[in-house]
Amino acid sequence: MARSSRTATLYRMVMPGHVCPYGLKSLWLLQRQGYTVDDRHLTTRDQTDAFKIEHDVSTTPQTFSEGRRIGGWDDLRRHFGWPVAEPGGTSYVPVLAVFAVAALIALAIDILTTGGVSWRVLPNFIATAMCLLAMLKLQDVESFSSMFLNYDLLARRWLPYGYIYPFAELLAGVLMLAGVLVWLSAPVALLVGGIGAASVFKAVYIDRRALKCACVGGGSSVPLGLVSLTENVMMVGMAVWMIATVV
Template identity: 25%
Template sequence: MTHTYQLTGMTCSGCENKVKSNLLILPNVTTVEVSKDINSATISMDNHIDLNALQAALGGKDSKYQITDLAPTNAIEEKKSWLETYKPILLIFGYVTAIAAIVSWQNNTINLMVFMRIFMAGFFLTFSFFKLLSLKAFAESYAMYDIVAKKFSPWGYIYAFIELGLGLSFALNLFPTAVNWVTLIVMTVSIFGVLESVLNKRKIQCACLGAVFNLPMSTVTIVEDAIMIAMSAAMLVLM
């Protein structure tokens, strides 16, 4: 279910990010969208959450952030299917797979090494693009679950450019051994935070496509990282 509330006290993007983060850690909250311009918060939740609990998450009744109900007509049921939820990432994987298959088609068969290299180039270039669209928002979301970004906040900013560099390196076939080792290490470290969040059933936003799409953290994110780990390891072995 999705409810829209009036939320006052936000004066900058930092306020918006703080409010969003505080609400996302509540049990049963799946997504949160806030706007300082229209003083609103739209919250999707698995089960209804009392207004007092929402206010407590924002610092209590004395907080500068005050959340109140709007008219009941603004509360709507919104249940998305699995396919609707993950449509953006499924489309990206479909396009990248198709391009990799076309480029790697040689002598009436697919060259596996070329396929994996082009797939990973497309993957990293596309995902880094969405992260760079709103780098600050990505870094803040990433710090909510990544084991490195939690302790070293600039890592979110660095990570987006690492993905960009890996994408370009795979596309140009530069230093393949070193690039695959970096991919293997970076993605292995990344998957630990994802596994922890999914196993603990934390309802937080996945930052894999930056802040553009509200994708919930789930096994899909684990599969995404695992594919990159498996491909980089396979390429190292086949070399």
């Protein structure tokens, strides 16, 4: 097999107790792009520090090609036209991932219980999404409540609501998925969904504030807006539908 005419030199940390994951990623990306890589290992902390001083860089790995330094992992991605998440940037990917997984779980539940796909897939999807979103919030309730206070109308008036919200969302989602205790799950979903929808609408469309949504937890990069509003409207719609079917 002919060797690639494109070559690169990669310096990365490979120590007995630590192999830099970004170094491995850089090696993989260079090879994927067809480069012949001179893979040079920095095997001690002193060797790594000396390399940084010599090349006036603050991090490793570092890639060199055609007599110039390309840079670290993010620089390498930019060099090949790959997207790079910027610090403080926003993304809908986290919440879209939740919705996609919820949809697949809802389909699996429907196929398991009915042998096919029925109208039940929609309420199962909403209930599953509520459970997954609550789980993400519950990973760090303190961080979630702090971000939630930026825009939620009730939490600003009664601070404990910020801590209660993810538990209430999980409770409503689980009960709705099980189809039990509608007298409890529907009012809870109606309450948290209604207040949430009003809060998002006021913050985004009336006050015109640029905020991040706490819907997937306190470390969220999801912008507050249509997706957040949709989450709350789904909860309200689910609650209304359940009340209507019982009545």
